Amino acid sequence: MTNKLIEMKDIIKSRRLELGLTQQELADLCHADRTTVGKWESGDIINIKRDKLQLLSKALNISHLVLLGAEEYIPCEIDEILIYDAIYGDTLGNQIAKIKNPYPDNDGQFFGIQVAHPTFITGYCFAIFNKKTKINSGDIVAVSLNGNEAMIRKLYIVDKDIVTLRPVMEEGELITLVENDIKDMNVIGKYCYAISPFLE
Numbered sequence: 001m002t003n004k005l006i007e008m009k010d011i012i013k014s015r016r017l018e019l020g021l022t023q024q025e026l027a028d029l030c031h032a033d034r035t036t037v038g039k040w041e042s043g044d045i046i047n048i049k050r051d052k053l054q055l056l057s058k059a060l061n062i063s064h065l066v067l068l069g070a071e072e073y074i075p076c077e078i079d080e081i082l083i084y085d086a087i088y089g090d091t092l093g094n095q096i097a098k099i100k101n102p103y104p105d106n107d108g109q110f111f112g113i114q115v116a117h118p119t120f121i122t123g124y125c126f127a128i129f130n131k132k133t134k135i136n137s138g139d140i141v142a143v144s145l146n147g148n149e150a151m152i153r154k155l156y157i158v159d160k161d162i163v164t165l166r167p168v169m170e171e172g173e174l175i176t177l178v179e180n181d182i183k184d185m186n187v188i189g190k191y192c193y194a195i196s197p198f199l200e
Contacts, residue, residue, distance in 0.1 A: 009043040011073050015060040016041075018082065019092070020109025020131045029059035029090060061092045079104045083112035083126050089147035089186055099126065102195065108132050111189065113142060114197075115152065122197050127152060129189030140168055140191035145175070146184045152191065 016026050016037075023037040030037070030052055039045040040056075048056065048067075057064040065071040079101045086093035096114060108130035117125040129142050137157040143165060144150045151172070153165035163182055165175040177185055 006069075006073050007043065008046065008048075008067055008069070009041050011062075011067060012037075012056070012060070013041040014073075015062060019060065020111070021059075026056075026059055030055040058091070061095060081110045081112050081126075081128060083114060085114055087111075087113060087142065087144065087150040087188055089144045090188075091147075097126070097197070099195065103192075106130075106192075108192075110192065112195070113150065113152075115194075117194065120196055125194045125196060127194050128192045130192050131189040133190045135187055135190055142188040142191070144186045144188060145177075147186075150188055155187065 016023070021029075023041070024034045027034045027037045032052060032055075036045065040048065053064050053067060057067060060067075062073070063071055066073045081099050081101050082095050083097035083099060084093045085096050092111075097112075099112070101110060109132045110128055110130055112126040112128045114124055115127045116123060127142070135141060135155065137155065139155055141153060141155050142150045143153055143155065151165075152168055153172070153175070154168055156164045156166065158164060161179045161182070163177045163185065165177070167173070
């Protein structure tokens with residue numbers, strides 16, 4: 001199917017759902033309000049301003065040419081998980097793979113990050129996270145500080161004003177966040193499992 005047969009409104013909604021974003025989350029990334037995103041998705045607004053189109057393209061991690069119909073849009077299947085090379089705050093890095101979800105009956109909105117791991121033959125694996133699940137003290141999470149590249153840490157909530165982020169492996173430093181520092185922490189998702197790239 002070519003992109004000419006898929007309207008921009010449908011691409012926006014489909015891609016937003018693929019990424020597990022609510023209309024409000026997409027609106028926040030585009031510096032717009034939720035009703036504007038709703039109008040983009042319903043087709044009530046078809047002429048999106050250039051600056052908003054650039055923000056929308058970045059938030060959805062697709063080319064603006066796809067949104068404009070100049071390149072083909074290939075939707076992701078619901079039972080697939082998108083794998084990224086990195087995540088920075090709320091911004092997705094480059095999509096490097098797409099895998100079948102080995103546990104399609106599990107509820108959630110999943111994404112993966114490629115991480116170095118010595119026990120895999122390739123030297124890396126895909127760490128899979130659930131974006132829409134409750135985070136508890138002691139959980140392993142993908143977390144970003146000050147919009148920097150996400151790291152995988154064990155999160156401990158000491159009390160309402162103290163959080164520690166411990167390395168999962170021996171590598172990495174123990175990070176303690178106190179009071180206002182906690183506001184700069186963005187927990188992106190809860191770790192579910194690691195998967196071999198051979199299962200792509």
